[in-house]
Amino acid sequence: MQHVLYRFLISALVVLPACNGRGSPPPSGPNTTTDLPMTILGAKVINGPGAEPIDDAVVVIRGTIIETIGTRAGTPVPKGGTIVDGRGQILIAAQTLDEPGPTFLSIETGAPADLVLLSADPLVNIQNLSAIERVMQAGQWLDTP
Secondary structure: OHHHHHHHHHHHOOEEEOOOOOOOOOOOOHHHOOOOOEEEEOOEEOOOOOOOOEOOEEEEEEOOEEEEEEEOOOOOOOOOOEEEEOOOOEEEEOEEEOOOOEEEOOOOOOOEOOEEEEOOOOOOOHHHHHOEEEEEEOOEEOOOO
């Protein structure tokens, strides 16, 4: 049941342009022009079938790439950069559209920083997919808090 729900979640997510050079270019901004990291701290990471959710996670983004992911207890928070308070929120990977079809991304070291921050858990109630707080493409928020 969880696998079916996850497949539905992925297909219902925000669809972003491809970030691999064939889609629209990534947004410009401070995180694409500096070595300072952006850290999302305290969110619950839902990362696909077979993967246990990570509660109270640390997700470090440098430029357009996820540099580190882990629990707060086991993952150091880098000094400097921006801290995003993710407490009480859910972090999931965004889906991109590309030829020949959709690409499903995951939140892992080295993956593109294409993320969706939700205010409620879609595994608890599928209607929570509409609880989008912020969307990140290539390491940049597409909206403001």
